[in-house]
Structure formats: C-alpha cells, structure tokens
Amino acid sequence: MSTTTYREAMREALRDALQRDERVFLMGEDVGAYGGCFAVSLGLLEEFGPGRVRDTPLSESAFVGAGIGAALGGMRPIVEIMTVNFSLLALDQIMNNAATLLHMSGGQCNVPLVIRMTTGAGRQLAAQHSHSLEGWYAHIPGIRVVTPATIDDARWMLWTALEDPDPVLVFEHGGLYGTEGELDESLGPVDLDRAAVRRAGTDVSIITYGGTLAMALDAAARLAERGVDAEVIDLRTLRPLDDETVLGSVARTHRAVIVDEGWRSGSISAELSARITEHAFYDLDAPVGRVCSAEVPMPYARHLEQAALPGVDGVLRAVEELGLRG
Amino acid sequence: MSGIDPAHGLHLLEQMLRVRRMEERCAELYTQAKIRGFLHLYVGEEAVAAGVIGQLDADDAVVATYREHGHALLKGTPMTEILAEMYGVVEGCSRGRGGSMHLFDVAHRVYGGNAIVGGGLPVAVGLALADRLAGRDRVTACFFGEGAVAEGEFHESMNLAALWDLPVLLCCENNLYAMGTALARSESETDIAIKAAAYEMPAWPVDGMDVLAVERAAARAVEAVRGGGGPHFLELRTYRFRAHSMYDPERYRDKAEVRQWREQDPIDRLAGQLRGAGDLDDEGMAGIEARVVAEVDAAVAFAEAGTLEPVESLSRFVVSDRPGGAG
Numbered sequence: 202m203s204t205t206t207y208r209e210a211m212r213e214a215l216r217d218a219l220q221r222d223e224r225v226f227l228m229g230e231d232v233g234a235y236g237g238c239f240a241v242s243l244g245l246l247e248e249f250g251p252g253r254v255r256d257t258p259l260s261e262s263a264f265v266g267a268g269i270g271a272a273l274g275g276m277r278p279i280v281e282i283m284t285v286n287f288s289l290l291a292l293d294q295i296m297n298n299a300a301t302l303l304h305m306s307g308g309q310c311n312v313p314l315v316i317r318m319t320t321g322a323g324r325q326l327a328a329q330h331s332h333s334l335e336g337w338y339a340h341i342p343g344i345r346v347v348t349p350a351t352i353d354d355a356r357w358m359l360w361t362a363l364e365d366p367d368p369v370l371v372f373e374h375g376g377l378y379g380t381e382g383e384l385d386e387s388l389g390p391v392d393l394d395r396a397a398v399r400r401a402g403t404d405v406s407i408i409t410y411g412g413t414l415a416m417a418l419d420a421a422a423r424l425a426e427r428g429v430d431a432e433v434i435d436l437r438t439l440r441p442l443d444d445e446t447v448l449g450s451v452a453r454t455h456r457a458v459i460v461d462e463g464w465r466s467g468s469i470s471a472e473l474s475a476r477i478t479e480h481a482f483y484d485l486d487a488p489v490g491r492v493c494s495a496e497v498p499m500p501y502a503r504h505l506e507q508a509a510l511p512g513v514d515g516v517l518r519a520v521e522e523l524g525l526r527g
Numbered sequence: 528m529s530g531i532d533p534a535h536g537l538h539l540l541e542q543m544l545r546v547r548r549m550e551e552r553c554a555e556l557y558t559q560a561k562i563r564g565f566l567h568l569y570v571g572e573e574a575v576a577a578g579v580i581g582q583l584d585a586d587d588a589v590v591a592t593y594r595e596h597g598h599a600l601l602k603g604t605p606m607t608e609i610l611a612e613m614y615g616v617v618e619g620c621s622r623g624r625g626g627s628m629h630l631f632d633v634a635h636r637v638y639g640g641n642a643i644v645g646g647g648l649p650v651a652v653g654l655a656l657a658d659r660l661a662g663r664d665r666v667t668a669c670f671f672g673e674g675a676v677a678e679g680e681f682h683e684s685m686n687l688a689a690l691w692d693l694p695v696l697l698c699c700e701n702n703l704y705a706m707g708t709a710l711a712r713s714e715s716e717t718d719i720a721i722k723a724a725a726y727e728m729p730a731w732p733v734d735g736m737d738v739l740a741v742e743r744a745a746a747r748a749v750e751a752v753r754g755g756g757g758p759h760f761l762e763l764r765t766y767r768f769r770a771h772s773m774y775d776p777e778r779y780r781d782k783a784e785v786r787q788w789r790e791q792d793p794i795d796r797l798a799g800q801l802r803g804a805g806d807l808d809d810e811g812m813a814g815i816e817a818r819v820v821a822e823v824d825a826a827v828a829f830a831e832a833g834t835l836e837p838v839e840s841l842s843r844f845v846v847s848d849r850p851g852g853a854g
Contacts, residue, residue: 226660252660258690263649263683270653270667273638274588276660278653293680297643298650306631307622308844310638342845366847 202385207355208378211241214359215279219249222277225363228255228264229281229317238283239319239378265291265316269298269368272314277363282318285334285372299368300343311366315359320348321374321412321462322510328498331506333462335372335411336469339439345369346439347393348411352382354437357391364390374412374462396443398450402432405520406450408473409460410436413511417460420516429525439469444476451481458490458519460511465493490519531739533806537815539581539738540801543573543794544819546597549606552823553596553613553627557773561830562613564626565642567594571768574793575700576601578741579668579761582749586636588667590651592700593628593642598670603635606822607829616833623836624844644705645678647671648697652684655693655758666752668696673762674705676722677713688758689726696745696752697723697760700735702767707779723760735765736791739800766791 205213218225227242233256236243246254257264261282268280282288288295295316302310322331339346345365349355355373362369399414400421409417414435421431432450436442451457457477461470474489495509550568557566569576572594580589580601591598596609604620612619613627620632621640629640638654641647651669658665675681676699688695699719703710710717723730729751733744741763748759766788770777777785801807 258683258686260683260687262680263652263687266649266680266684267653267656267687270650270655271657271660272653273650274654274657276657293643293646294649297646303847304844305621305625305629306633306639307619307624309631309633311847
C-alpha cells in the first residue's frame with residue numbers, strides 16, 4: 202500500500218498501459234504538451250513521444266471517430282475528451298459507430314476503444330462543464346460505462362477496460378482528481394461486472410457511484426451516529442448494471458436510497474429504482490428514495506451550485522423519509 | 528480508341544455492368560417487397576467505384592456510404608452475400624443486421640455502409656492512423672457524397688488527415704444533390720476541390736462519368752498516398768440517374784437534366800470507345816451481359832434460399848461473444 206492521488210493513480214494506469222502494449226496510444230485535446238487539462242497525462246508525452254501521446258485539434262467527432270477507426274485497424278486507443286459536455290460533439294461517433302458497428306456488421310467489427318472523460322460539478326464551472334451525463338450514456342446498448350470512484354479503481358480499471366473487446370467509456374468525476382488515499386499496488390485487473398459494497402450495513406442500502414461515493418460514506422457515518430446502519434454500494438459500472446449486488450443488498454436491508462449527481466428524470470437513478478421495484482418489491486419496507494441534482498443547468502454561483510447538488514443532508518433526509526429516524 | 532488495353536477495358540466495362548445489373552435487380556426486388564427499408568441505388572455513378580476501387584490492393588480498406596452496394600461488390604464482397612444481406616438473412620455479409628445501407632465485409636476490408644452523412648470520414652482517418660502507427664503501407668479509401676461537405680465531420684476529418692499526413696484517399700462523389708438539395712442551394716463555395724486545397728491536400732476534380740479518367744486519377748492518387756504523400760482528394764463529378772431512394776418522387780430536378788446526364792452514361796461511353804477501337808462487338812457485349820445476368824440470377828437464388836437468424840440470437844453482437852455474456 203502507498204499513498205497517492207486519484208490523478209496520479211490514473212496517470213500510473215495510463216503509463217502502465219502504454220508500457221505494456223505497443224498498440225495502446227493516448228489522444229485528445231491537450232493530453233501532450235499541456236499535460237492534460239486536469240494534469241492526468243502530465244509527463245507522458247516526454248516518456249512515450251508524440252506518436253503515442255497525441256495532441257489533437259479541437260475536433261471531438263474526428264478524434265473519437267479516428268479512435269474507432271484505429272481500434273478497427275488493430276490498435277488499442279485511449280481517447281480523452283476534456284469534459285462530458287464536450288463529448289456531445291462526438292455523440293454521432295459514440296452512438297452511431299462505436300456502440301453500433303459490432304451489431305450492424307453481424308459481429309465483424311468490434312471496437313476495442315476506451316474513451317475517458319471528466320464528469321460532474323462542484324468546481325463552479327457552470328452549465329457547459331459540469332453535467333453528469335454518464336447515465337445518459339448508460340442508455341446505449343453496445344458500450345460499457347464505468348465510473349471509478351476510488352484510488353484503486355482509478356489505478357486498475359483502465360487495464361481491464363483495455364482488455365474489453367468492445368467500447369468502454371470511463372467517467373472520471375472532476376472533484377476526485379485531487380483526492381488522496383491508499384493505493385493497493387498489488388491489486389491488478391479488476392472485475393468490471395461487479396458493484397462493490399463499500400460499507401456493509403443492515404438498515405438501508407445507499408446506492409451510488411463515482412463522485413458521490415465519498416459523500417454517501419460520510420452520510421453513512423452520520424447515520425451510524427444515530428444508530429442507523431447503512432450499507433453503501435458503489436455501482437462502479439453503470440452499464441451493464443450489477444442487479445445481483447443491488448437486489449441482494451435490498452433483500453437484506455429492505456430499504457434503498459439512490460444517490461446520483463445526474464438529473465432525476467429519465468436517469469440512471471430512475472432505472473435503478475425501476476429495477477428494484479420490479480424485482481425486489483416485496484422485499485421493500487418503504488418506497489425507494491432518490492437524491493439527485495436539482496433539475497437546472499448547473500449554476501456558477503457557489504451557493505446555488507451547492508444547492509443544486511446532492512449532499513449529506515439530502516441523504517439523511519431521504520433516509521428519514523423511509524421511516525428510519527435512528 | 529487508342530491507349531486502352533482491350534482486356535482491361537473490357538474488364539472495367541464488366542465491372543460497371545455488374546454493379547448496374549445488380550442495382551436494377553434490387554429495384555425490381557424492392558417493388559416485389561423482397562427488399563425493404565431504404566434502398567439507394569448507384570446507377571449512373573458506377574465509373575467512380577470501378578475506377579477507384581480497381582486501383583486498390585486487396586489489403587486496402589474502403590469506407591463508404593449508404594449507397595455502397597457497388598463499392599462492396601467491387602472490393603470483393605460476393606454478390607450473393609450482398610443480395611442475401613438485403614433479404615435480411617443470416618447468409619448476408621452483415622448477417623441481415625445491416626441491410627442495404629450497412630454492408631460490412633472485413634475479410635475484404637469493407638468497413639460499411641455508413642448511413643450518417645459524413646460519419647464514415649473520421650473512421651477512415653482512424654483506419655489510416657492505425658496503418659501509420661503499425662508501419663503498414665496500406666491505403667484507406669473513403670467515399671462520401673458532396674452533401675457530406677456541409678458536415679462538421681468532413682472538415683474535422685480533412686484537417687486531421689492532413690495534419691497527421693495519413694494514408695487516406697478521400698473520394699467525394701459529387702452527384703450534385705444531397706438527397707433533394709442541389710449543391711448550389713447548400714454550399715457557398717460549390718467548387719469542392721478548393722475546400723480540400725484549403726487543407727493543404729492535393730485535390731483533383733475528375734470527370735466521374737469517364738471510368739478511364741477516374742482510373743488515371745485514382746492510380747496517381749493511390750500511388751502517392753501509399754508512397755507516403757499524405758491524404759489526397761478526388762472530386763468525382765458524377766450523377767445519379769435514379770431517384771435518391773425508392774421513396775423519392777424527384778420533384779427537385781428536371782427530367783431534361785436527367786436525360787442530358789444519361790447521354791453521358793459511363794457504361795455506354797466506355798462501350799462506345801471499345802467498339803470504336805474494334806475491341807467490342809455485339810457478340811462480345813452479349814457475352815458480358817450473359818455472364819453478369821447469370822451472376823445476378825445466382826445471387827438472387829442464393830438470397831432466396833437464405834435462412835432467417837433465430838430470434839433467440841437477437842441480442843447477439845450487442846457486445847462481443849464471451850463466456851457468461853454481458854450487456
């Protein structure tokens with residue numbers, strides 16, 4: 202074990218991938234000379250050269266599509282998109298090609314492409330740099346959507362993603378890059394099909410992922426002070442969802458609160474709620490609760506942004522509404 | 528006519544006729560409801576695919592549009608599998624999951640069949656990038672219509688291909704209409720080769736109704752691209768004789784204009800040249816026609832005998848086959 206940051210863990214994952222497999226290359230806006238918008242790829246250009254750490258023009262559709270083509274041509278590209286909002290400029294390539302080519306070609310054209318992007322709010326970046334659209338992407342059959350929330354997952358998910366024969370979208374919450382923690386250096390490839398129980402508990406299942414995991418764990422600690430024993434589940438992968446872990450937890454706790462920084466309507470939280478009511482209705486002692494972002498474009502002013510985001514108080518209230526007052 | 532090797536001229540003629548007769552049969556099959564969905568025919572534009580793809584090696588790649596039956600056929604996809612694909616049967620080159628607009632055949636390096644205008648360009652750039660990174664001297668030919676020139680993906684891809692000096696041949700099939708929108712109604716600058724020149728890319732306008740002219744230009748361009756000369760651009764000036772798709776009543780163009788272009792039919796033109804040189808007579812033409820019709824008949828019979836994929840495999844190929852499956 203060693204202490205590191207999420208950013209450094211992600212950089213180490215990139216370095217490891219570039220060292221391990223000569224088919225791997227990284228491309229995106231400012232990944233090279235600038236060192237990455239969030240300094241994730243700092244130093245990699247110097248280490249691996251401009252052929253494998255490629256700065257691109259501001260052409261999201263072209264460089265994502267080029268990643269798809271390069272994957273079809275036998276490479277293992279890692280494409281970085283600066284933020285999820287910018288990924289909308291590449292949505293044609295992600296949806297109409299990356300997610301579709303395998304099926305449309307009758308199984309001939311798998312696309313082993315990894316696309317990394319920053320998601321989420323909390324840094325006063327307003328309504329074109331702060332949204333959480335990973336749930337939207339999870340709507341699309343043919344892609345895998347992963348959301349590393351911990352230092353270990355930041356370090357180890359990438360290699361597993363690169364071994365996937367199909368496209369994997371990695372959503373990195375912008376608020377996580379600076380977080381410090383212990384890295385298990387011996388972990389190696391991780392199972393991307395499984396959610397993780399980050400805190401075991403018996404009274405309520407708090408189901409979350411990515412940028413809100415730490416907040417959910419804080420809420421669980423507060424609940425413990427009140428005598429409420431919360432289980433916290435980190436989904437890790439939004440597509441395919443690990444129904445077994447979620448439903449198994451709800452079967453034990455009989456209550457569920459979903460915490461999602463995305464908007465509520467038509468969201469991954471709605472999907473989870475539907476699955477729980479479809480498959481675990483008779484296990485429930487109370488309706489499924491949800492704590493999501495307010496349905497507004499993310500505002501700039503700090504107090505408004507904080508008011509729009511899910512927080513510990515919201516989670517505590519949602520748990521109380523399930524009849525758990527401690 | 529001097530300058531054409533007779534055997535080669537006859538080969539080009541037969542290649543264009545294979546496309547023409549296949550497409551005509553597709554139209555008939557569509558009216559019989561054997562083929563459904565959208566169907567976009569290449570009739571009139573055959574010289575473009577025949578002239579360009581004839582200059583590619585087996586290992587070179589093609590990325591095309593939703594009007595791609597001819598490109599797949601000429602790159603090597605058997606006509607049987609193309610017809611079967613349109614019948615929606617498992618023997619089709621995309622196992623019936625793609626249909627007319629999405630012919631894929633990786634064994635012959637045919638990467639679709641892209642039905643988003645401009646959407647194939649970034650993929651072609653990426654295939655070329657993979658070849659560059661792997662040190663292979665393959666060429667990727669990307670076909671798109673002049674309508675794609677209005678898309679952002681066109682400009683992004685042109686820039687990236689030129690910036691990175693990638694081995695891609697960009698073939699703009701300028702048939703003057705983006706569905707029903709005439710070029711002059713959609714572009715402020717209608718000279719498309721000028722746009723390519725703005726990306727520092729060698730760009731040549733070519734008479735796309737003259738297969739020999741297309742072939743000459745393609746030969747030069749492919750050689751340059753393969754030799755490390757970076758991307759090249761051909762603007763192939765052509766015309767679609769039939770409707771955009773089977774649903775198109777053609778309100779946007781005059782019948783006289785279509786007649787005028789039909790006088791430049793690339794097949795008649797080459798046949799006339801070969802006849803003039805004494806390399807083709809009625810008997811020779813009948814022999815070619817008979818071979819082509821036999822191929823089309825066999826392809827239709829193959830498709831008719833095709834089998835439907837069991838509905839139980841509906842969700843196959845959403846993600847790659849793997850133990851346990853996920854998705």
